[in-house]
Amino acid sequence: MKGIIFNLVEDAVVSGHGEDTWDDLVDAAGVEGSYTALGNYPDEDLTKLVGAGAAALDTPPEDLTRGLGREALLGLARRYPHFFTPHTDARSFVLTLNDVIHAEVRKLHADSNPPEFWFGDADAKQLQIHYRSQRRLCSLAEGMLVGAGEYYGEKVTVRHEGCMHEGRDHCTFAVDFQPAA
Template sequence: MKGVIFNLLEEVVTEHHGDSVWDTLLETTGSSGVYTSLGSYADAELYELVGAASNLTGIPVRTLLHWFGINALPKLATRYPAFFESAPDARSFILSVNTIIHPEVRKLYSGASCPHFHFAETAQTLTLGYRSPRKLCDLAHGFVEGVAAHYGETVTFSQPACMHDGAPSCQLLVTWPQ
């Protein structure tokens, strides 16, 4: 996993809970906490940090990943404004993930392993199909929720299928009101 994700996690945790909580997470996991945005780190290290946060707070890991995605999205928008400026709304932005955003991520962060989303659309809904061995669908859900908030849009979310429940892939259904 690319270091930028760890950098975002540190920023979100320290902003919401302070440096001491981040330090506690590092101490608990035995992590050095030294992450360069271009570096690559074991996926297990992220899982360990989030697991330690879950143990510390009593909040389930999946809920924490969702929270992280929501709160990391504004930081991504600040770091990479061009991605957001080129999309007029949340739907356009979400639909650009495979064709614009992830290819650019791979250019910026050599070796980045990005998930590929499958989309199905109706006038009011967008279904995102997600499959990844990382099973970070809750993080993806948080990012999508953060995108809607970034564009000031009201949407509802449901997840009719999830790999964590034995499905072969996750489905996130995003609905815009009429």
């Protein structure tokens, strides 16, 4: 997994709970904890960090991962605004994941393995999203969708209708996009 994901998780933990909490999670997880954005790190490091965080916060790992996904998306928007500014809403942004964002990631990092998304028919306020990744981080993807909505001032609701963790070959999300109240 690319170090940028770990950097975004660290930023989320530090901004929400402080530097000492990040250090405590790194220790509890038994991982190195010094991640560079361009480095490659074992996927298990993220699993260990989420496990340590879930235990420390007494929350289910999936809920913590969703929250980290939300924060990571907002962190990506701060770091890479050029991916976000061409869009006026979350739906149009999400539709560019494979063709723009992940294509750029693959150009810059030939050894990367970003998730694959494809989309089903829906209307302007709804979208069926299919997600496949060897990492099976569907909770992170859910959180990132919600974060995209927050970035664009929308309320995004995600229903997880099918999951790789239940034996399917990909996850299916039904996503509703609504203007914020």
